[in-house]
Amino acid sequence: MSLALNKEELTDYLNEVFPQIRNDFSIDELTEDSITMRLLTAERHLRPGGTVSGPSMFALADVCVYAMVLARIGRKALAVTTNCSLDFMRKPEADKDVVAHCRLLKLGRALAVGDVLMFSDGSDKPVARASMTYSIPPVHVG
Amino acid sequence: MSLALNKEELTDYLNEVFPQIRNDFSIDELTEDSITMRLLTAERHLRPGGTVSGPSMFALADVCVYAMVLARIGRKALAVTTNCSLDFMRKPEADKDVVAHCRLLKLGRALAVGDVLMFSDGSDKPVARASMTYSIPPVHVG
Amino acid sequence: MSLALNKEELTDYLNEVFPQIRNDFSIDELTEDSITMRLLTAERHLRPGGTVSGPSMFALADVCVYAMVLARIGRKALAVTTNCSLDFMRKPEADKDVVAHCRLLKLGRALAVGDVLMFSDGSDKPVARASMTYSIPPVHVG
Amino acid sequence: MSLALNKEELTDYLNEVFPQIRNDFSIDELTEDSITMRLLTAERHLRPGGTVSGPSMFALADVCVYAMVLARIGRKALAVTTNCSLDFMRKPEADKDVVAHCRLLKLGRALAVGDVLMFSDGSDKPVARASMTYSIPPVHVG
Numbered sequence: 001m002s003l004a005l006n007k008e009e010l011t012d013y014l015n016e017v018f019p020q021i022r023n024d025f026s027i028d029e030l031t032e033d034s035i036t037m038r039l040l041t042a043e044r045h046l047r048p049g050g051t052v053s054g055p056s057m058f059a060l061a062d063v064c065v066y067a068m069v070l071a072r073i074g075r076k077a078l079a080v081t082t083n084c085s086l087d088f089m090r091k092p093e094a095d096k097d098v099v100a101h102c103r104l105l106k107l108g109r110a111l112a113v114g115d116v117l118m119f120s121d122g123s124d125k126p127v128a129r130a131s132m133t134y135s136i137p138p139v140h141v142g
Numbered sequence: 143m144s145l146a147l148n149k150e151e152l153t154d155y156l157n158e159v160f161p162q163i164r165n166d167f168s169i170d171e172l173t174e175d176s177i178t179m180r181l182l183t184a185e186r187h188l189r190p191g192g193t194v195s196g197p198s199m200f201a202l203a204d205v206c207v208y209a210m211v212l213a214r215i216g217r218k219a220l221a222v223t224t225n226c227s228l229d230f231m232r233k234p235e236a237d238k239d240v241v242a243h244c245r246l247l248k249l250g251r252a253l254a255v256g257d258v259l260m261f262s263d264g265s266d267k268p269v270a271r272a273s274m275t276y277s278i279p280p281v282h283v284g
Numbered sequence: 285m286s287l288a289l290n291k292e293e294l295t296d297y298l299n300e301v302f303p304q305i306r307n308d309f310s311i312d313e314l315t316e317d318s319i320t321m322r323l324l325t326a327e328r329h330l331r332p333g334g335t336v337s338g339p340s341m342f343a344l345a346d347v348c349v350y351a352m353v354l355a356r357i358g359r360k361a362l363a364v365t366t367n368c369s370l371d372f373m374r375k376p377e378a379d380k381d382v383v384a385h386c387r388l389l390k391l392g393r394a395l396a397v398g399d400v401l402m403f404s405d406g407s408d409k410p411v412a413r414a415s416m417t418y419s420i421p422p423v424h425v426g
Numbered sequence: 427m428s429l430a431l432n433k434e435e436l437t438d439y440l441n442e443v444f445p446q447i448r449n450d451f452s453i454d455e456l457t458e459d460s461i462t463m464r465l466l467t468a469e470r471h472l473r474p475g476g477t478v479s480g481p482s483m484f485a486l487a488d489v490c491v492y493a494m495v496l497a498r499i500g501r502k503a504l505a506v507t508t509n510c511s512l513d514f515m516r517k518p519e520a521d522k523d524v525v526a527h528c529r530l531l532k533l534g535r536a537l538a539v540g541d542v543l544m545f546s547d548g549s550d551k552p553v554a555r556a557s558m559t560y561s562i563p564p565v566h567v568g
Binding site: 059 | 485
């Protein structure tokens with residue numbers, strides 16, 4: 001139950017394996033069983049009518065659980081999302097970051113499960129809820 | 143943001159509208175935006191191999207969110223589940239109650255959303271996670 | 285891509301491992317990648333107001349995907365549900381069986397996924413939709 | 427049960443309300459209760475390792491159900507996603523479009539539900555499955 005990567009190591013590793021999203025997300029806080037990340041909301045994440053797009057919120061939830069799993073198991077880029085469910089509950093504000101609080105609910109040998117609650121920065125009413133299952137490939141000892 | 147029914151009134155109302163489940167569930171605690179209920183685990187809830195059945199855990203999550211919504215909107219038995227997602231993470235213990243903590247994430251005019259974390263009584267490792275959406279029928283003013 | 289168990293063998297095996305549900309469900313049809321089962325709707329499956337309960341529909345979807353997986357991998361009772369999502373779309377009729385059509389979408393070494401569309405017998409409008417993921421334990425060769 | 431918009435009208439309307447995605451998706455076929463759309467896979471949709479990103483597949487499923495609902499109810503851009511579930515089953519091929527077949531399962535006054543099966547173009551093994559619920563705002567008659 002300890003972290004394989006701290007916040008700085010995790011940030012570096014995500015930037016290395018996902019360079020295309022390095023300007024989209026940042027890590028606020030990391031503990032042994034939770035992570036808080038934010039979508040650095042920009043024009044490219046918006047939908048007409050001034051709201052954050054569904055795919056951007058999916059991506060935020062997905063990167064949260066992925067980052068949390070990596071923080072625990074270390075530099076293994078191979079974990080893959082197998083399932084997600086999302087509830088969109090309120091319209092996110094277009095000029096605010098979206099802040100996501102993720103709890104790691106299970107970290108098994110084969111499957112990890114996390115849930116995520118997302119808020120417009122500064123609000124305490126959730127805009128969306130997500131749960132994600134990641135499949136962790138077996139370790140091949142060489 | 144106040145309760146329309148307190149814990150005793152809610153228990154009475156659930157027993158009245160769902161007499162067939164009065165011996166299955168009880169309410170531990172009720173606040174304005176959360177409820178803790180338990181499945182009073184009995185032989186009829188078990189599966190071979192000594193575990194609580196999936197339908198029993200579905201029923202527990204469902205009654206939690208339903209009860210929470212009723213506690214807020216009052217004696218209206220018409221709210222219906224429109225969606226649920228469930229993650230089964232660990233095997234519940236056959237000789238323990240299943241304790242469910244439900245948070246009300248949204249209570250809109252038309253839709254309510256709650257999420258539920260379930261534990262074998264006495265453990266802090268969740269056995270299952272659920273989220274439920276309820277549709278609330280429009281009020282017809284006579 | 286062939287069946288390990290035919291319809292009769294599968295029925296016998298389900299009755300053996302789940303004797304408590306043998307009067308609840310029956311198999312209409314089995315192919316290599318689909319199964320049609322029915323809930324033999326009885327008083328115990330109903331909710332006040334004359335509709336089939338959510339837990340009964342969850343159980344039907346769950347047994348469909350389980351049976352489909354067993355039909356392909358053979359007599360291994362150990363597959364466990366790890367995730368499900370359900371949409372409840374219309375009110376099932378209380379005096380009709382619920383007929384479920386399940387498609388096996390994936391049968392991997394570790395995970396199987398199926399989806400299920402449920403109808404009141406004789407209707408072509410779905411009452412509910414479900415998807416289920418089963419985890420298949422690794423085979424230990426002794 | 428007839429279409430309010432045909433394929434050309436629907437394409438024009440999507441391009442008008444979502445100009446930012448006009449180069450991402452196209453409609454292959456539209457019927458009264460189904461639509462086939464494709465993600466025109468390009469570099470921006472990929473992840474390291476040569477696969478289509480999760481957010482791109484979420485976006486494809488989302489636009490399918492949205493387009494199907496609009497095709498039936500007409501030029502009303504206000505329908506919003508309230509819930510989705512996704513199963514990722516196989517790795518999509520990086521150099522193929524992703525083709526999505528969507529069925530409209532329910533079109534009620536307040537909620538619409540569709541499910542979507544996605545394939546790498548030319549393959550018959552699904553890469554992902556999705557279901558989406560849309561909330562349809564009440565019509566205000568002026």
